[in-house]
Amino acid sequence: MKATVYVTIKESVLDPQGNAVQGALHSMGFEEVGKVRIGKYMELELDTNDRAEAEERLRAMCEKLLANTVVEDFRFELV
Amino acid sequence: MHFGVLVFPGSNCDIDCYKAVGDTIDQTVEYVWHTETDLSRFDAILVPGGFSYGDYLRCGAIARFAPVMTALQAFAARGGYVLGICNGFQILTEAGLLPGALLRNQSLKFRCHSALLRVENAGTAFTGSYQEGQVIDIPIAHGEGNYYCDEETLAELTRENRIVFRYAGENPNGSLNDIAGIINKEGNVLGMMPHPERAVHVRLGSGDGAGMFESILNAWRETNGAAVNR
Numbered sequence: 001m002k003a004t005v006y007v008t009i010k011e012s013v014l015d016p017q018g019n020a021v022q023g024a025l026h027s028m029g030f031e032e033v034g035k036v037r038i039g040k041y042m043e044l045e046l047d048t049n050d051r052a053e054a055e056e057r058l059r060a061m062c063e064k065l066l067a068n069t070v071v072e073d074f075r076f077e078l079v
Numbered sequence: 080m081h082f083g084v085l086v087f088p089g090s091n092c093d094i095d096c097y098k099a100v101g102d103t104i105d106q107t108v109e110y111v112w113h114t115e116t117d118l119s120r121f122d123a124i125l126v127p128g129g130f131s132y133g134d135y136l137r138c139g140a141i142a143r144f145a146p147v148m149t150a151l152q153a154f155a156a157r158g159g160y161v162l163g164i165c166n167g168f169q170i171l172t173e174a175g176l177l178p179g180a181l182l183r184n185q186s187l188k189f190r191c192h193s194a195l196l197r198v199e200n201a202g203t204a205f206t207g208s209y210q211e212g213q214v215i216d217i218p219i220a221h222g223e224g225n226y227y228c229d230e231e232t233l234a235e236l237t238r239e240n241r242i243v244f245r246y247a248g249e250n251p252n253g254s255l256n257d258i259a260g261i262i263n264k265e266g267n268v269l270g271m272m273p274h275p276e277r278a279v280h281v282r283l284g285s286g287d288g289a290g291m292f293e294s295i296l297n298a299w300r301e302t303n304g305a306a307v308n309r
Contacts, residue, residue, distance in 0.1 A: 009182075013227060016185045016253070065144070068137055068173065070180045071227055 001046045003058055005076045007067045008039035042066065054078055080299045082108040083121040085151070085167075087142045092128035092164065092276060099276040100125075103292040113145040122299055123160035124151060126167030128220070128274060138181065138223050139169035148174055160204060160295055161268040165221055168260075168270035177263055177270045178236070179228030185253025189222040193284060194273055195247040196259050200240050203262055204298035205269045208290035214247045215287035217273040224272035226254035226261075236261055244271055 009015045015037050022036040044061075048054050058076050067074040084096045093110060100108040111118065118124060131142035142148070148170075155161050155176055163171040171177045184190060193216055201211040209215065228236070233255060236242050244260035252272070260271030275288030 012229075013182070014185070014253070016183050016187055016225070020187055065136070065140060068140065068180055070172075070178075070229075071182060 001048055001051070001054055002079050003044040003046055003054065003076055004079070005042040005044065005058070005062060005066055005074060006039060007042070007062075007072050007074045008037055010071055010073055013071045039072075051078060080104075080106045080122045080296055080303075081120060082106055082123050082125060083111040083118060084108060084125045084127055085113065085147055086110050086127075087113045087129070087131035087145060087170075089131045089133055090127050090129035090166070092166075092274065095274070095276045096125045096127045096164070099279045099288070099292060103279050103289040104296045106296060111147060113142070113147045115147050116150050118147070118150045118154040118159070121154065121159065122303075123162070123295055124154060125276075126151075126161065126163040126170055127276075128165030128167060131166055131170065134166075134223075137169075137173070138166060139171075139173040142166075142170045143173040152176070155263075155268050158265070158267050160299070162205060162291070162295070163268070163270040164274055164276065165219075165224075165272055168272055169223065171268065171270045176268050177261060178232045179226055179255075179261070181223050181272070182225040182227050183223050184221070184225050184251070186251075189220075190224075190251045191220040192218065192251075193278075194219045194251055194259075196244045196273060197247040198243070199245055200243045200262070202240075203243055203266055203269065203294075205262070205291055205294050206243060207294040207297055209294070215290070216285040217275055217278045217288050218284065219251055219273045220277075221252070221272055224252040224254065226252075226258040226272070228255065239264065243269060244273070 017038040018036040062074040198209040245257040275291040278285040278288030
């Protein structure tokens with residue numbers, strides 16, 4: 001089974017990278033761009049066929065290591 | 080008094096920390112590899128700066144799960160002094176030994192220069208040699224030193240006088256409330272972005288960091304008998 005994990009900075013936390021990219025896009029003429037948030041995308045191969053177990057263990061991976069829940073949100077998909 | 084300096088793959092301020100202990104207070108010190116599981120022989124542990132595990136994923140995120148970190152949790156719980164500097168501070172927040180997190184500098188730049196700090200709390204085991212409100216000159220060198228915590232945590236840190244250092248001049252990273260260093264509730268774990276170990280002699284640009292090592296020794300002597308030297 002393959003999992004994709006998305007980690008993003010919480011809405012309440014300032015994202016300096018996103019702000020810089022927003023500024024760059026504006027200066028390039030892409031005025032329609034509003035807020036930009038930068039995050040991480042991860043692909044994990046899981047050696048299991050049990051979907052429920054995979055979800056449970058992925059949540060633990062995210063909470064323990066893949067995201068810092070003090071400043072980041074996460075979500076994942078199983079394919 | 081016996082000091083340990085943790086060494087992770089990618090630590091690069093470990094030698095400075097090691098030498099600072101000898102040069103400022105002439106106490107015994109040894110390196111502690113990240114695989115060690117027992118810290119009971121130490122009185123103080125320095126978690127040095129650098130780029131542990133290449134700063135992969137997040138600064139300190141992987142180091143936080145090294146075997147020595149379980150031992151550090153136990154060491155801190157029994158009241159041992161822990162000083163985390165720069166990447167060491169990041170590791171301590173990731174490990175939950177200190178609240179909050181360190182984000183990318185607001186400028187997105189790696190800032191490496193001397194910085195003025197105000198000692199906001201001179202009553203800790205790490206700052207007793209300074210005067211309250213004293214401004215000291217300690218260098219910084221980081222790209223992710225932008226301290227952040229939620230409002231509730233900030234209120235708690237402020238109320239309990241646990242913001243130990245603030246940037247006295249320009250805030251180099253955009254940290255909340257100009258925070259440069261904080262301490263835990265129990266007063267034995269301090270994390271800071273600036274590098275006191277790089278400021279232990281005027282020939283290095285500043286000798287102001289030596290006071291931190293002197294403070295720790297004094298605090299330790301007060302609880303272990305003034306006559307003890309080592």
